[in-house]
Amino acid sequence: MIRVNNLSKKFKIYANPWSRGLEWATCGRKKLHQEFWALRNISFEVSLGECLGIIGPNGAGKSTLLKILTRALYPTAGTFAIRGRVLSLLELGTGFNPELTGRQNLYNSVHLLGLPKEYLEDRIGDIEVFAGLGDFFDRPVKIYSSGMHIRLAFSLFTFLKPEVLIIDETLSVGDVFFQQKSFAKMREIISGGTTCLFVSHDTAAVQNLCRQAILLERGEISFLGDAVETVSRYYGTIASGRKYDPSFHKTDPADGKPAHELMSREEIIAHNILVKSKNRHGSGALEIIAARVTSEEGRDTLQVEMLKNLTFHLLLHAHEDIISPSAGIHLFDRLGNIVFAAGTRQLGKRLPSLSIGEEIIVKMELQFNVQPGEYTFSLGTSEPSSDLNPHVGFIQDRHELLGPITVTADMDKMLPFYGIAQLPMTVDVCKVIQPRTEGNL
Numbered sequence: 215m216i217r218v219n220n221l222s223k224k225f226k227i228y229a230n231p232w233s234r235g236l237e238w239a240t241c242g243r244k245k246l247h248q249e250f251w252a253l254r255n256i257s258f259e260v261s262l263g264e265c266l267g268i269i270g271p272n273g274a275g276k277s278t279l280l281k282i283l284t285r286a287l288y289p290t291a292g293t294f295a296i297r298g299r300v301l302s303l304l305e306l307g308t309g310f311n312p313e314l315t316g317r318q319n320l321y322n323s324v325h326l327l328g329l330p331k332e333y334l335e336d337r338i339g340d341i342e343v344f345a346g347l348g349d350f351f352d353r354p355v356k357i358y359s360s361g362m363h364i365r366l367a368f369s370l371f372t373f374l375k376p377e378v379l380i381i382d383e384t385l386s387v388g389d390v391f392f393q394q395k396s397f398a399k400m401r402e403i404i405s406g407g408t409t410c411l412f413v414s415h416d417t418a419a420v421q422n423l424c425r426q427a428i429l430l431e432r433g434e435i436s437f438l439g440d441a442v443e444t445v446s447r448y449y450g451t452i453a454s455g456r457k458y459d460p461s462f463h464k465t466d467p468a469d470g471k472p473a474h475e476l477m478s479r480e481e482i483i484a485h486n487i488l489v490k491s492k493n494r495h496g497s498g499a500l501e502i503i504a505a506r507v508t509s510e511e512g513r514d515t516l517q518v519e520m521l522k523n524l525t526f527h528l529l530l531h532a533h534e535d536i537i538s539p540s541a542g543i544h545l546f547d548r549l550g551n552i553v554f555a556a557g558t559r560q561l562g563k564r565l566p567s568l569s570i571g572e573e574i575i576v577k578m579e580l581q582f583n584v585q586p587g588e589y590t591f592s593l594g595t596s597e598p599s600s601d602l603n604p605h606v607g608f609i610q611d612r613h614e615l616l617g618p619i620t621v622t623a624d625m626d627k628m629l630p631f632y633g634i635a636q637l638p639m640t641v642d643v644c645k646v647i648q649p650r651t652e653g654n655l
Contacts, residue, residue: 215378215409216260216283221292223253223278223433252278253433256292265400265410267420267427267441269448274430276413280382283411298377298409301327303368312356316347316366319355323370337373344399345369346392365392372399379403382413397422417445422551440493442550443614446592447495476575477527482506485514488593493614499534500595500610502541503573507619518582520623521630528576530595532568537597539565539610541576544592545584545619553584553634557596583636586625588618 226247228234233246253275260266268276281287283294284302310319320341324334334341342351345365350358358366371379400423404410414420420427420441427444429437437447486504506527509515518524528541542557558565558576568574594612623629630636 215262215264215297216258216266216294216411217296218256218258218283218294219292221253221256221279221282221294222251222290223275223282223287224290225250225252251433253282253289256435258428258435258438260409260411262409263404263407264426265404265412265424267424267444268411268413268430269415269417269420269427269444270430270436271448273432275433276430277382278433279430280380280411280413284380296378300378300380301371301374301376302380303371303382310355310363310367313354315353316345316351316355316358317342319366320370323367324374327374329374333374341369341373344373344395368396372396372403375403375406376408378409378411380411417448418552421445425550440614442544442546442552442592443493443495446594446609446612446614449609476577477506479529479573479575482527482529482575487516487616488613491613491616494612495614496594496609496611498611499532500536500539500568500597501531501533502593502595502611502613503529503531505529505593505613516617517620517622520586520621521581521583521636523579523581524619526578526580526593528578528593529573530568530576531573532570535570536568536610538567539574540596540598541565541578542594542596543578543580544594545580546590546592547584547634548588551634553589554580557594559598582619582621583631584621584634585629585632586621586623588620590615590617591619592616 226234227250228237228247237244237246256275256279258266268279270276278287280302282289283296284300311322314322317338320338321331321334324331345351347362347366350362351366355363355366397419400410404423410423412420412423424441426439427441428435429444429447437444483504485506487507488502488505506514507516508525508527509518510523510525515524526543530539530541532539538559540557540559542555542560544555545553547553558578565574565576592612592614593616595610597608597610631639
């Protein structure tokens with residue numbers, strides 16, 4: 215449905231308007247501009263019914279790419295082809311007339327799209343309910359908040375059943391109820407055969423809606439592949455390398471376990487589950503040499519009973535001086551959704567800084583309070599990002615798609631909970647005393 219081949223876009227940057235005029239007057243003989251390549255050699259394909267995510271830091275070229283695909287800009291080089299009717303949510307509601315009501319603007323938008331009035335009349339009731347604007351649906355758009363403005367536009371586009379839908383940062387608008395409706399509607403549209411390009415900084419949304427994703431960096435494709443791995447690589451880029459203030463970590467970390475309480479280096483290597491690991495990325499400065507997974511009884515296994523524990527033993531080796539390292543785990547369900555993710559830094563367990571050549575053993579015990587089934591997991595190491603955000607780190611080593619871990623349960627018995635995961639919950643009961651009657655004094 216979408217085919218992009220070596221697409222590139224160059225902009226001319228002038229110091230001031232006079233430079234542009236002077237260059238034009240000299241027929242280009244006098245070059246007074248700098249060349250800026252917003253995109254370079256972008257190539258990919260999207261099949262029918264697929265949703266391809268596009269992520270990247272600000273200035274990576276995401277919006278420029280979408281504007282070219284919607285013909286708002288022309289490429290400098292390369293070609294692209296899109297089959298089917300395209301609807302774009304790049305600038306939601308930019309064509310709305312502020313003096314018209316929400317309802318009137320919908321009819322006006324459908325007319326501008328070249329669709330008959332009857333096309334909307336069959337859907338106007340569903341759009342009104344989905345937007346959830348209440349009485350504001352028949353009030354002038356000029357009194358709408360920005361969120362209401364976007365909700366109206368998103369509701370219209372999702373009910374027009376396009377063959378190709380191009381979205382740029384829209385699903386995070388409105389309250390949580392509208393966001394849930396939006397995601398459910400997007401899944402419905404995609405499962406119905408609509409092809410989608412989805413650009414967003416909401417990495418959870420990208421992983422939820424997309425099977426594959428593109429990571430753009432400085433106008434070029436840095437990675438194209440599994441959406442979960444793409445997001446992982448993205449976190450590495452936004453960490454801005456290893457530029458942070460070491461003085462922040464001058465205090466000593468908490469005392470570690472005595473050596474006799476942790477598995478030895480040789481024991482971990484002898485039962486290393488990473489031998490066949492193929493999905494790996496990171497700078498490699500803090501390498502996971504080996505990893506071992508054991509049950510509560512100490513057996514090597516990737517099978518665990520529901521609500522029981524598995525222990526992950528990691529052997530880390532520093533190929534450079536590492537300040538305030540962290541190790542962590544991500545757990546994914548069969549649909550690729552993140553069920554759980556945490557690292558030593560989030561848990562308040564700071565690891566000691568390492569000099570080049572030093573090694574450290576990290577033990578992580580995880581209770582599987584999840585539904586029975588198969589789960590994949592990833593193991594990783596990182597250092598703090600430049601803004602010291604504990605949830606974003608500069609990825610040193612990351613092993614993806616490990617497992618699967620099989621969580622079992624006795625299906626003949628009542629399961630202790632239903633859903634994705636168990637949350638702490640308590641129940642209190644109060645016996646109700648029956649009211650007295652005349653015959654019962």
